[in-house]
Amino acid sequence: MTLLDKVSLxxxxxxxxxxxxTTVALYVVLVLAGVSPDEAAGRSLIYGAIxxxxxLIPVYMIRVLVxxxxxxxxxxxxxxxxxxxxxxxxxxxxxxxxxxxxxMAEAFERMRRSLKLLMSKAKQG
Numbered sequence: 001m002t003l004l005d006k007v008s009l010x011x012x013x014x015x016x017x018x019x020x021x022t023t024v025a026l027y028v029v030l031v032l033a034g035v036s037p038d039e040a041a042g043r044s045l046i047y048g049a050i051x052x053x054x055x056l057i058p059v060y061m062i063r064v065l066v067x068x069x070x071x072x073x074x075x076x077x078x079x080x081x082x083x084x085x086x087x088x089x090x091x092x093x094x095x096x097x098x099x100x101x102x103x104m105a106e107a108f109e110r111m112r113r114s115l116k117l118l119m120s121k122a123k124q125g
Contacts, residue, residue, distance in 0.1 A: 004071050015055035023048025046049050073101045077108065089116040 009083045029124035030040035073095050083091040089112065 004063060004067055007066075011059050011062075014067070015059055016052060019052035019055060020049050022051050025061065041060065052058070073097070073105070077101075077105060081108070084112060084115070089119060 002125055011076070023096035026047055027040050029045060076095065077093055080091045080093045092112070093105045093109050095102055097105075
């Protein structure tokens with residue numbers, strides 16, 4: 001299970017719990033307002049489902065954006081790091097951004113070049 005999957009499950013779980021609490025609270029309010037328990041149950045379930053969906057759709061959209069703009073870069077760096085550990089020191093991290101991941105990619109690229117230089121010196125000497 002990926003990090004994004006874990007975060008998504010936590011957020012989705014919170015959305016479901018929130019919708020459940022809202023459904024129960026709405027049921028209680030409707031019954032206290034004089035609506036019959038059967039009708040209150042039906043209404044609160046319908047509104048609870050609508051509220052649940054209104055949470056799930058934005059959460060899914062946020063998940064897609066996080067995957068596209070953050071985790072795809074992390075996956076790329078992981079692939080390049082794996083290739084370098086397998087001896088392919090010419091593998092480059094091609095991430096152009098001004099955020100923390102971009103800075104980490106720049107630092108890793110400097111480290112990769114230093115490693116490549118050290119390996120070429122070791123082969124010569």
